[in-house]
Amino acid sequence: MMDKRAIFVLGMHRSGTSALTGMLSKLGVAMPARLLDVAPDNPKGFFESAAVITLSDEILASGGSYWFDWRPFAPNPDLTPIFEAKIAHLLKSEFGDAKLIGIKDPRLCRMAPLWLSAAQKAGYEPLVVIPYRHPYGTMQSLHKRSGLSMSKCKLLWLRHTLDAEFASRNYPRAFVFMPDLLNDWNTVAERISKRLGDLPLSSNPEIDSFLDKDMQHHVQDDGADETLDEWTKDVLSALKGLDRDEDVKANQARLDIIRVKLDESSRLFGVAMAEADTETQNLANHVHHLQDELKRESAKIVEGMVLAENQVQAVQQALDSLVSGQSDQTLRQVEGFVSVTADIRSIGEALTGHTDHFAAVRSEAQKMHASVEEAFTRQADNFTQVKSEIDVIRASLGDVITSQVEARERYTNSMEWAKFETQAIRQALGDILSGQAQADERQTAGLNGFTEALAAFRNDFRVSVERQTALNAEREVWLHHQQVLAQNTRHLYESYQAELSSLKTLLQDSTVERRDLQHRIETLQADIQTAQQNLSTYRQSGPLAYMIWALMRGRRP
Template sequence: MHRSGTSALGGVINALGAAGPKTPLPSHAANPRGFFESAPLALAHDELLALAGSSWLDWRQLDLQRMNSKATEPCRQKIKQLLIDEFGDEPLIVIKDPRTCRFVPFMSSILDEMNVSPVALLPVRNPLEVASSLHRRDNITLPKSLLLWLRHVLEAEYHSRHMPRYILSYEGFLADWRKHMDRAAEKTGVVWPAQPDHPDIKIDRFLTTDLYHERSTLEDVRNHPDVTPLVRETYQVLTAMAAGDEDNGLLAQLDIVRTRFDDACETFSVAMATEELAVAQLRGELSTRSTETEQVRQENSQLASILEQQSVEIRGLADERDALVGFRDTLSAERDTLVNTQASLIAERDALRWDMRRIANERDALLTSRSWRLTAPLRLIRRLLARG
């Protein structure tokens, strides 16, 4: 099941020498240390589920007729070619994708054509932890996540019974991965290739409990209102099997649970499909409205930007106007100063003219006086001579 520690398990198996895919999914905030999953293969699996009228979010049974129809044959060949492209002729590979829990027989037949002998390693995690993790990552409700968990683990367990397999507790795996990898090798017959670069150190650095966020107990599973009896019973049985008690009695219990779950799905799936269609339509309408709202928000933001720009321009124009008014006032003051200076200069000019006239008059008087003084003796001599 998704969020059950499949990436952690895939990373350890890869570190122990099993070849991973050539084009892995890039790391993500939900899996910061990587998925160890083939990106093109995951897309092909989504395509296959879609052709069968399903998806990775679907908790109902697959339509086997659609899964094995001519419509899925191109997808089958595509998956086969991708397996060849992604893993080549490596002697030991790890194919990690929780989607394959839904169509193990389909995948097994492809591997059989390729002469690949599969073994199954099935990590089991507390369903409440899985549901909480899915809710945090994908905002899926707890009841739906628990149904997804139930579908995946029941299908994976049932369709891997014919394979060498090992069922392990996710919590126990984090606590002591060496013990579980040794037991996995013993149970399945896999020999982990020798690694020259000290895989223990590498794995210890990779497999740390700081990534173990959601925590729930068996008591939480027993008491949580969203955990149905089918989920509770399945988890208890798988926990017992992971502890090493894989016997026919436990398998029979899971068969009963699976039958009850499938019957319930058959009874309610049509109604649920109608409800989910209505929800999907409502989400589509909400998405459309959300898009329209976002468009309006963007338009408002653009208008606000334009108004802000205009406000800046207006403030700039106001500053320019104030500067021009100040310049005008300065010019007016300078003009008044010039007018006053001009008036002063005119007054000074008129005063100078009067001074010049007075000086001219004084000069004329002086000249007249000097002329008289110079001519007086001559006039006296003339008079004397005239008397003489």
Template structure:
């Protein structure tokens, strides 16, 4: 939602002279431009000018191109131009002044030769920072003392100035300056008075509106609506679109100092000038500007200007003392920081010592354990050496046995080689015997056939004998003839083999 409320601002290129001069205009002539609106925020340092400028930016006002980055003192940002701030510092310095000068700005400076040069520089810087934005917010607390100068620059830039004055409880401002800049509270009140009086007097007759810092914290949306109504500025986004965003931007916890209004208006230790100026500004912020109050503000400003030189020396001395106190406070702070750093280092060293002591105790325990282990190891080593000696004797015997075994293995290898040669020879003989055996089996087969033939003849003869009436003498003659026959003689070896086989069978 925040991005939707931000307005893109086109920025022209080139210098101020190039922007103002076109092809249709003669050199040195200023072309007609559409009127532009500038919301000029005026207020003392630490009075909420950044918060108000941020709200106006969220409401639709363009911010400068070179914005000051946020700091711890202003985490939401400053919404002011670094270049315009530098220009204002240079202007104040050229007049012998500074942002923290409580005295009136030199009125003769506006008629001096430097004014014209600064006018051209300011006009060019303004254009480069805001371009052709139709509506932009312009802020720097230093402008409170340089209002006439910047109103002239805005007029040259064809910009209509709409002025918003913002003020804050002067005691809160003084406290903030004291913490940030080391200023005394009284000196902070003088600065507050100078800024609000000069800004108010220099803007009379202009389009202007007054708000308080408390109003912004309490109801930022109402502040934007009231500002738009009072100044008649078109294009601002108020309650219709900005409630949530404005509320997120304004954080009450960013307010580090808070003082009741009564602490100023009823405090006798606060100057009557400060009390009455604050009361009038509070009244204007609540109910609107009252012209009758101008006279009293003029009187306060005149008295302030008249009496200023009388105690300027005292103030200067106070400033010097304040600067010395600030320097001393800074040195004390640095010394305290150094002491804290040293204490932290000492604590770290003590912690390191404790860690070393713990580690040493652990190491001693481990050393005692190691010593015991070493002693036990020495005993074990002695025993191991005895065992090793015994094992060495056993090893010598084993080596002797091994030598014998190796000799036996060598003999066995030789015997094996002899056996292998014998086996080879036996295989050769066996191969020859196999051939002979095959021939023998052939012979046996042939003889077997003859035997079978002879047996058949014998059986046939036996049958004939049984069937005939031959005498025994005839049988014997036939038997003898058989035994003398060639078949009987040839089968004789076979019969022996058969007889032997029958004997083996009976024994088995």
């Protein structure tokens, strides 16, 4: 056993991976040094490393894939040594010398063989935990968060689940059904520790407050199973069987059949859907670019309007100050004029009583009147200057107002252009979504056709199995007959061998007898020939000789 161990949490997006990994962290499993920040859709944390996500996206991109791709993924073999070195460096930088670490990223499901092998080469014993929940709740949650269609979410669930299960068969692993974790995390933690080799997990009372049923963002309703297709139902059933260690080989065989069919479907429809995903992503990027540009232009316009308003306020304040100051000066001059007038009146009254001094006073009054007229002249000049300054200010204010009006017009034109672009983008998005919907319909039709063909195949397979069973029974009868026939044949062969041996013996005896008979025949033939010769001789010798010969032979003459 290796000194260091790495727990890989291999689960589909929105399937409870964050809750499970968070529990493991509170039980003493070391987490990465650089974790993602919390988000509204995951307020208690993702427990994912930003570096792991970045490297996972890089690996996927090297094979022409992305996180929401449902096609099977195989990394470029030429780049495998490079990625293994990067994974080893990442494990060192994120976890240091920790003996028990936890790694979680749903993307790892599709590239698990690479990560598990690289971790093993880096000195870690790979351990696997596969969390799962009802697929309908997972699909709903992902649909709400990422805006993907339910059909696409189903394909992603199948791909991530099937790949994670297949890649982890040769490693210590545990399955975790999320409702079980939320209801009784102590029992689940003990089962994980036991199945992964008695892990040194320490208890933590904070887990009770950390895990709550609100973490399961979408819960399936009672009729959720009715919305699932046969593949999804079979995969969920097989996972539950593996979780309970029931019919492991049979359940793995069921998953293998569905994975092969999913791969075949991806070869038929995956490229077309990937092209649609690329077009949608490009359009979404263009929309984000336009939105950013619109925000920048709007900020510039607002900044210009604020600057113009500040300038107007400054000019207005300056104008108010100028008018206020000029009014005070005029008021003082008027008061001085009133004082001078009062002096003139007093002088006039004095002139009535002092005729002698009239000329002198008159002269003084003329001087004072000249001073007053000079003061009024200066005041008039001041008013003229103030009026000029006010005209300049009004002209400047007019320019500012004109600039502000032009800025408002540019802003209005920009908003109209943005609305037009947004409308065009929405129309294009509608066309793409319509095309995506049509593609989904075609894919659904293809899947339905494939399902019907599969049902027909299953029926044919059942009939074939029944025929094979009947043939097997007939074969058993035929084998029995063959055994009986072979036994009878063996007995006959043995009897034939015995008879053949007897025949050979008889043949040998008959051959001896035949030789004796042949010898006797040859002797008789010689005797006959001799007798014939004697007969001929006796006949030629006369009747008496013949009669003597006949009597000797026992014959009548």
